[in-house]
Amino acid sequence: MEYKEVLVYSNIKVEEDIYVLSLIIGDDVKAGQFYMLKAWDEEPILARPISVHSVEDGVVKFAYQVKGRGTKILSSLKPEDKVYVLGPIGNGLDTQKFKGKIALISGGIGIAPMLQIAKGLDGEIDLYAGFNKSPYLIDEFRKYCTNIYVTSEKDEGYFKGFITEIFNPFEYNVVICCGPEVMMKRVVEMCKNYATPVYVLMENKMACGVGACLGCACNTKEGKKRVCVDGPVFKGTDVMFSA
Amino acid sequence: MEYKEVLVYSNIKVEEDIYVLSLIIGDDVKAGQFYMLKAWDEEPILARPISVHSVEDGVVKFAYQVKGRGTKILSSLKPEDKVYVLGPIGNGLDTQKFKGKIALISGGIGIAPMLQIAKGLDGEIDLYAGFNKSPYLIDEFRKYCTNIYVTSEKDEGYFKGFITEIFNPFEYNVVICCGPEVMMKRVVEMCKNYATPVYVLMENKMACGVGACLGCACNTKEGKKRVCVDGPVFKGTDVMFSA
Amino acid sequence: MLDVKFCGIDFKNPVLVASGTFGFGMEYEKIIDVSRLGGLITKGLTLNKKEGNEGIRIHEVRGGMLNSIGLQNPGIDEFIEKYLEGMKKYGVPIIANLGGSSIEDYVKGAERLDKTDIDMIELNISCPNVKEGGMNFGIKSSVAKEVVKSVRASTKKPLMVKLSPNAEDIVDMAVKCVEAGADAISLVNTFKGMAIDIYKRRPVFNNTFAGLSGPAIKPIALRMVYEVSKAVDVPVCGLGGIIDYKDAVEFIMAGAHLIQIGTANFMNPRASIEIIEGIERFMERENIKSLDEIRGIV
Amino acid sequence: MLDVKFCGIDFKNPVLVASGTFGFGMEYEKIIDVSRLGGLITKGLTLNKKEGNEGIRIHEVRGGMLNSIGLQNPGIDEFIEKYLEGMKKYGVPIIANLGGSSIEDYVKGAERLDKTDIDMIELNISCPNVKEGGMNFGIKSSVAKEVVKSVRASTKKPLMVKLSPNAEDIVDMAVKCVEAGADAISLVNTFKGMAIDIYKRRPVFNNTFAGLSGPAIKPIALRMVYEVSKAVDVPVCGLGGIIDYKDAVEFIMAGAHLIQIGTANFMNPRASIEIIEGIERFMERENIKSLDEIRGIV
Numbered sequence A, B: 001m002e003y004k005e006v007l008v009y010s011n012i013k014v015e016e017d018i019y020v021l022s023l024i025i026g027d028d029v030k031a032g033q034f035y036m037l038k039a040w041d042e043e044p045i046l047a048r049p050i051s052v053h054s055v056e057d058g059v060v061k062f063a064y065q066v067k068g069r070g071t072k073i074l075s076s077l078k079p080e081d082k083v084y085v086l087g088p089i090g091n092g093l094d095t096q097k098f099k100g101k102i103a104l105i106s107g108g109i110g111i112a113p114m115l116q117i118a119k120g121l122d123g124e125i126d127l128y129a130g131f132n133k134s135p136y137l138i139d140e141f142r143k144y145c146t147n148i149y150v151t152s153e154k155d156e157g158y159f160k161g162f163i164t165e166i167f168n169p170f171e172y173n174v175v176i177c178c179g180p181e182v183m184m185k186r187v188v189e190m191c192k193n194y195a196t197p198v199y200v201l202m203e204n205k206m207a208c209g210v211g212a213c214l215g216c217a218c219n220t221k222e223g224k225k226r227v228c229v230d231g232p233v234f235k236g237t238d239v240m241f242s243a
Numbered sequence C, D: 001m002l003d004v005k006f007c008g009i010d011f012k013n014p015v016l017v018a019s020g021t022f023g024f025g026m027e028y029e030k031i032i033d034v035s036r037l038g039g040l041i042t043k044g045l046t047l048n049k050k051e052g053n054e055g056i057r058i059h060e061v062r063g064g065m066l067n068s069i070g071l072q073n074p075g076i077d078e079f080i081e082k083y084l085e086g087m088k089k090y091g092v093p094i095i096a097n098l099g100g101s102s103i104e105d106y107v108k109g110a111e112r113l114d115k116t117d118i119d120m121i122e123l124n125i126s127c128p129n130v131k132e133g134g135m136n137f138g139i140k141s142s143v144a145k146e147v148v149k150s151v152r153a154s155t156k157k158p159l160m161v162k163l164s165p166n167a168e169d170i171v172d173m174a175v176k177c178v179e180a181g182a183d184a185i186s187l188v189n190t191f192k193g194m195a196i197d198i199y200k201r202r203p204v205f206n207n208t209f210a211g212l213s214g215p216a217i218k219p220i221a222l223r224m225v226y227e228v229s230k231a232v233d234v235p236v237c238g239l240g241g242i243i244d245y246k247d248a249v250e251f252i253m254a255g256a257h258l259i260q261i262g263t264a265n266f267m268n269p270r271a272s273i274e275i276i277e278g279i280e281r282f283m284e285r286e287n288i289k290s291l292d293e294i295r296g297i298v
């Protein structure tokens, strides 16, 4: 993990409020890890945790949704602008240890970390991606996935409803899930019924990103864990969801 | 006076830390007036008072020195960027009422308001401009001034010393001065000796710019005056300088 | 939908402008439509004219500003003569903010204001008590109680007491002021802070200390408004660092009947108007018909 | 040039990292050279392990952040066993921050720390007193005095008492703590604040209130450090919103012997190092040979 100033390679709007930011970072990154990004000096005071979307020769890509003050500033970045990055952070996912049929399940911008995960996996991969609005970032997955199931509340031509209605844990050897807590909780419950191993990527508010502030604590069977350094990837059955 | 969002026409660096910002403002402006400029949302919280340097068909120019957080942000503005402006503010100077030989005396960035003043004056105008560093903005004055006297602590070819050493109030019908308080105080004292009318442009810290907060109060013979709306132009002999 | 009845007075919306940040209203009339405001609060008035403090009076800090104006004002008589009529033309309730450096000053000030047609007095107890060595009236509840009692006895106008966040115990302070006859409580005034000029090696302000306002104080002000709202049964007017409609709604949910906009006027002279519009849109989106539905809901 | 002797301990520079913002030091070791710091202060330790609070624990606000970690820590025994050795390897003074929810807890904690080779105890009296209904030990001087006295009697380590800015009277609080045996005073801890989720219509934090830190509190913290430095004759360690060397110099000029960097570590993990370098450059530019020349100069 390192703290440094890097340059923006590109920052592309892919959908209403959804951007892909490429930063010139030559780090060795594991799928499922993230960075704390800060593209401002003093205000807002905290950096923003954003997952690695994809790594390509010396460039780390981040896919993010504009929500508040921080991501708003990120969305205004232009090539050659400077960004402070702290990372890569977190346990990440040992993609090589998974075999067989694997389901990636995402809700909304939870799709962001899935691309680098898909790229690292060996088995047969199905993507289940749910959206409230128009789908995004899907095309990138075609190269790595066997089947892609997309739901959208808004656009025609997609299944309207929850991902959990079309997904069957029984079919899979491993499930990896990232999205709103309610969704992750539901997926973990479904997987429990079939004893399918399931991993979740947690998103808690963070201040330090290095394991020092204890702000990102999440409840697990073994007590409080820090999402930043003990996670963000947890065994689904270990997490005691609050949602 | 109006509060509105306007566009940057240009923002040109003319010397180390000195910029001229042109904003597309179609206001009717008097020489010696100023605007409160804000090119950011929330932080820093206050707008910055900057004098009108010059007005040219629908564009108001500001000459400013980068000092701290606010002017730093101003210096990064690019054409088409947005700026909040409140103004024009202040009494300004009735340039038409002055006749005869007029001296404009400036210290450092105090030269900023002098150009529009020079443009409005009718008599024979001499400019005395003192600088710590390299002189700037001088060329603009050639069209309007008979003599231009420049001092610089840094550059060769200029008189080294205080403007007050080469300026003689006796020669002038009116003196107009803008610069550090110590300098204005000295000029006013010199003018008093010859009973030469002298006007000063005061610079106090400001919050509201509309006369409401009383933050910009300056001591005058008639008690406290608000630099923003009762000034910024005062009769030199009315002001009780604190420096 | 935004209207509030407060101490018997009808406010068409809950957004007032805070004392000392809006002059007497006229200063802002070229920039915004002052008649759209919920109400106006005057610059702090004292019995006699005051010139205020010397030296630097405002200093910007991260997230806020320090001020040491020193209650510069024309005095109550000149206020009545020169400014009151002008303020009334906006057709909104007028609250006179009353300061003083002794109980007698406060009482005499209140007596004069009582004879005018201002709608309410906001008693500023953050002033230094000159007779007792300069400690503010607003620090100890027992001291504040005395002032409030005396002022209460000298006016029939609705009396709102404005608390200082520097009070030793803000809840006890509010309770004591209500016991002494306050019809409403407003809070908070500025926090005692300071700044040092490290090059001159001395305080920025001649008086060393100055009052902190702006977004920086909001989380503490909100907490105090919440605590006080729960503790007293008179209505509360909340302020301190409100700069957008979300801040305003937080204060209302914490229990405030009215709110005041101070430093935000300097950040954006349209802030108060934008906050009124923002609250209205929020209520529409969230299907809230009246502020009663959300006031103190937390 | 930057060295400071404080309670008999040699600090090579005055810049420490504040409790709870720097873990046990190791967390930052990959990012900065921890051995360059003036000293390390541990996360708040309690006699027994604590899991801390449920729900949201941090919330960003303008100019600062609110936290409600709830003193999550491994307990003193596990600290001694697992972390102390690791902290010592940086070769800088180690201060153990001690919390507790009853006087007995504090005393037992101090007794255990007394047997270790930590350099100093920083007593955090901002904890809620569980036995007396949850009001913090740090609000009333008389209550604080009892804790300090008891802890004083149970350790020979230098004892620094960390004050809460929520104290009713910060100066009296400091004076009473010194009377009770404090060798030094540090201030300030976080300010009691709150935030409301206007969409959920409830407080952001499960405990309603949370502690405000960061640049927002600096002007108030600086004022308190100034007031306390003038009032006590033990050395003072200042903190609260320091994010650059200028802030640090202000605290030193206000009277602080040491300073602590808290929230700034989150804004920029290199903040403490940059502040050390910045103070050094400032002293060179201003031709200051020793901090003694400027400490308390204001």
Ligand SMILES: Cc1cc2nc3c(=O)[nH]c(=O)nc-3n(C[C@H](O)[C@H](O)[C@H](O)COP(=O)(O)OP(=O)(O)OC[C@H]3O[C@@H](n4cnc5c(N)ncnc54)[C@H](O)[C@@H]3O)c2cc1C
Pocket: A034, A046, A047, A048, A049, A050, A051, A052, A062, A063, A064, A065, A066, A067, A068, A069, A070, A071, A072, A109, A112, A113, A202, A203, A204, A205, A206, A232, D060
């Ligand atoms: C490990 C991790 C990985 C993430 N990866 C991505 C990603 O790849 N793409 C993406 O769009 N988003 C991701 N998020 C969520 C992202 O961090 C937030 O959406 C973002 O911080 C919002 O900042 P803001 O300034 O726009 O919003 P604001 O609401 O202004 O933020 C205020 C504060 O709350 C925090 N915050 C707000 N929402 C969240 C959230 N959902 N999770 C954590 N903190 C939050 C912010 O960091 C900030 O401190 C991730 C979060 C975590 C913890």
Ligand SMILES: Cc1cc2nc3c(=O)[nH]c(=O)nc-3n(C[C@H](O)[C@H](O)[C@H](O)COP(=O)(O)OP(=O)(O)OC[C@H]3O[C@@H](n4cnc5c(N)ncnc54)[C@H](O)[C@@H]3O)c2cc1C
Pocket: B034, B046, B047, B048, B049, B050, B051, B052, B062, B063, B064, B065, B066, B067, B068, B069, B070, B071, B072, B109, B112, B113, B202, B203, B204, B205, B206, B232, C060
């Ligand atoms: C009526 C008036 C006209 C001015 N005209 C010009 C001009 O044409 N060109 C120019 O370069 N400067 C001018 N100034 C000074 C200019 O306003 C300050 O240099 C500027 O505000 C500094 O802001 P900052 O953020 O860079 O500095 P910071 O030090 O970060 O500012 C902190 C605060 O102090 C205030 N402040 C700092 N220096 C001054 C100062 N000298 N006068 C008033 N407030 C100050 C700022 O406005 C801000 O509120 C004028 C000032 C006034 C009052």
Ligand SMILES: Cc1cc2nc3c(=O)[nH]c(=O)nc-3n(C[C@H](O)[C@H](O)[C@H](O)COP(=O)(O)O)c2cc1C
Pocket: B213, B215, C018, C019, C020, C021, C043, C044, C045, C067, C069, C071, C097, C124, C162, C188, C189, C190, C212, C213, C214, C215, C217, C239, C240, C241, C242, C260, C261, C262, C263, C264
């Ligand atoms: C420049 C200035 C002048 C003020 N003058 C007064 C005053 O005369 N009387 C008073 O009660 N409060 C005064 N205040 C305090 C404000 O009314 C308000 O309580 C405080 O600023 C906190 O609110 P804010 O954060 O929204 O500004 C003044 C504040 C400022 C910034």
Ligand SMILES: Cc1cc2nc3c(=O)[nH]c(=O)nc-3n(C[C@H](O)[C@H](O)[C@H](O)COP(=O)(O)O)c2cc1C
Pocket: A213, A215, D018, D019, D020, D021, D043, D044, D045, D067, D069, D071, D097, D124, D162, D188, D189, D190, D212, D213, D214, D215, D217, D239, D240, D241, D242, D260, D261, D262, D263, D264
């Ligand atoms: C996340 C977090 C955790 C903290 N934990 C503790 C603690 O355990 N013990 C303590 O005495 N202070 C604790 N504090 C308070 C800080 O040590 C410091 O007093 C406060 O944050 C003010 O300084 P700052 O503005 O520089 O952050 C904590 C602060 C934060 C932000």
Ligand code: FES
Pocket: A205, A206, A207, A208, A209, A210, A211, A212, A213, A214, A215, A216, A217, A226, A227, A228, A229
């Ligand atoms: S973000 Fe600080 S411990 Fe995880």
Ligand code: FES
Pocket: B205, B206, B207, B208, B209, B210, B211, B212, B213, B214, B215, B216, B217, B226, B227, B228, B229
């Ligand atoms: S800046 Fe507010 S009165 Fe002049």
